[in-house]
Amino acid sequence: MCSTAKNKGNCVEYTDSGLPKIAIGFEVNGDRFEKHVDPTMTLLQLLHNELKLFGTKEGCGEGECGACSVILNGKAVNSCLVLAAEADDATILTVEGLGQGNELSILQQEFIKYDALQCGFCTPGMLMSARSLLDRQPNPSDEEIKEAIAGNFCRCTGYVPIIEAIRSAATREREALI
């Protein structure tokens, strides 16, 4: 499946089990999909191999690093630990769904402004954890920001610029509402 993708290097390794497929319907970033998925496929593999959405990254593949974080039915989760079959009827938001057309979201703009990324591998997961935090707490304390991204590893930035970016995005988002 990966070989058909242009973005071959970004594809998560996946072997079809050959077992009967399961029919699921779900929504990703506002688009509705109907797919027949392998029962052993994870949500992350579904995003990569079936939908060709390569923004969500696979780091550890075991729920430790948070690079694969997406928002599933309003909750941030590690997509590497969710089976694709479990996403039946789900509404999913990935990093590709944060911006509007060619315009980046406030959160993404602040990440750039504060140099909250270097290699960028953790960034999609970091953004989804931050999005989920600002959705449930529009005015988070630094402690709440740290707690919200505790499940996202970054090996470049030392976290401080990320915390600053999220704090600033929270302020800008609140101002945008007034």
Place this chain on the structure above:
Amino acid sequence: MLSKFDYVKPKTVEEAVAFLENNPGTRVLAGGTDLIVLLRRNLLITDHILDIKGIEGLHRLDYKEGKGLYIGAAVLVNEISEAPMIQDKYRALSQAAGSLASHQLRNRATLVGNICNASPGADLSTPLLVYNAVVHIEGPEGKRELGIEDFFTGVKKTALKKGEIVTGVSLPDVQEGDSSYYKKQARVKGHDLATVGISIRRTSEQETLMGMAAIAPTPIRLRELEKKLKNRDFNEETANWLKEEIKNHVKPISDVRASLEYRFLVSGALAKKIMMTLMEEGVK
């Protein structure tokens, strides 16, 4: 992953039990934060995964005065840590839930999954122990209830029989003046199993209940120590005594996370800290 499994999602407990009975070796999926990791590491091979999240009744989380708290098998750890009523009445449970792994994992992991996994260090075991939780089980023979202490039978072993599932856990109601506190020591915050986990509860009748994890093959109640605390007030002297005495009541081992000596040390330190904290809050 090497394991080839199909995926079933029953709508009722009866359907689930019937499937488990007819398909030995089926693994029950709640949050998947332990199960999917094992499958991905190829440490587990199974033919069937049974997802219990489609059973409506298992999502029940409620508190009734006089009856207590009920937590269904599909209730998320985050739902527990965020419930104001649990923070208010069963604080140690709320603290333990909030300390488990990361936000993303707590959005998938379930309390019942945590105890069914039966790790000696299960984060949510010690609050359940001090609140005398009852485990609700359903299987081919019907329903049964089991005290949480009898549920853990060994490292990664529970009292569940073939074809049985845990449908929920209930905690008896607590009186005004009842207080509890949970603490855990881990190498790093968030992403580690507890080196030592401890819950201490002081009831309104000045009875003390203590539960500990990661210091024996299963999470345990320290019943002998509780007896010795019976006629003692909570004060600094008792806290210092407890710090030393607790070492006679735990049986830790050395493993990848900590040495036996360190676990003895941490057990005493955490127990003292909790007692001092409760005292500062006015618990006698």
